[in-house]
Amino acid sequence: METKKCSKCGEAKDQAEFFRMKSSKDGLQSQCKKCTRECHKAWVAANPDRAKALGKARSCGERTVREVETARIKAVGKTCCVCGELKHLSEFEFFDTRAQRWSDDCLSCRKNKRLEHQRKYRAANKGVKAAENARYRNKNREKVKAIKKLYVENNREKVNAYRREWYMKNKQTKNLQGGTPCETDKQKGEK
Numbered sequence: 001m002e003t004k005k006c007s008k009c010g011e012a013k014d015q016a017e018f019f020r021m022k023s024s025k026d027g028l029q030s031q032c033k034k035c036t037r038e039c040h041k042a043w044v045a046a047n048p049d050r051a052k053a054l055g056k057a058r059s060c061g062e063r064t065v066r067e068v069e070t071a072r073i074k075a076v077g078k079t080c081c082v083c084g085e086l087k088h089l090s091e092f093e094f095f096d097t098r099a100q101r102w103s104d105d106c107l108s109c110r111k112n113k114r115l116e117h118q119r120k121y122r123a124a125n126k127g128v129k130a131a132e133n134a135r136y137r138n139k140n141r142e143k144v145k146a147i148k149k150l151y152v153e154n155n156r157e158k159v160n161a162y163r164r165e166w167y168m169k170n171k172q173t174k175n176l177q178g179g180t181p182c183e184t185d186k187q188k189g190e191k
């Protein structure tokens, strides 16, 4: 007897306790029958009108529940579960061509969520990263120095050019501070 763990209740159950689902890897739903029924019951309670429409279409025997639902959202769009706005399907992420599924939250809400997550992650790791870098430099002071020295030796031209530029820039700043406006103009003209 092969068993499978239900993704909802976590119990390992006989495979017969799972509904079939063609698009999944093992051909079965991830939730057990009991959990699926409970989930469906909750959905019916929350969406009595849609449940009625689905039941009607089903009793006519022409379409599956998924097809009816897909046709409906294709026609009227989908309500985002985050911002609650009814939007066209192009505003949602399309997941699976076979199962015809769209994300529950719209693209802009998904993007916001991603940005928010990134921001939080950066904020949480900002100090950590800086401290890590400082710690590394302290611990490997000699190594860092050697790397720097090697770089200077290998890139003498570049480094010299950079130093010259830096020197000129700072010289100019000094002149700007102490010099007359005429001098500044002349220097600008030369550039």
Ligand SMILES: [Zn+2]
Pocket (backbone or CB within 6 Å): 006, 007, 008, 009, 010, 011, 031, 032, 033, 034, 035
């Ligand atoms: Zn279950």
Ligand SMILES: [Zn+2]
Pocket (backbone or CB within 6 Å): 080, 081, 082, 083, 084, 085, 105, 106, 107, 108, 109
């Ligand atoms: Zn949204």
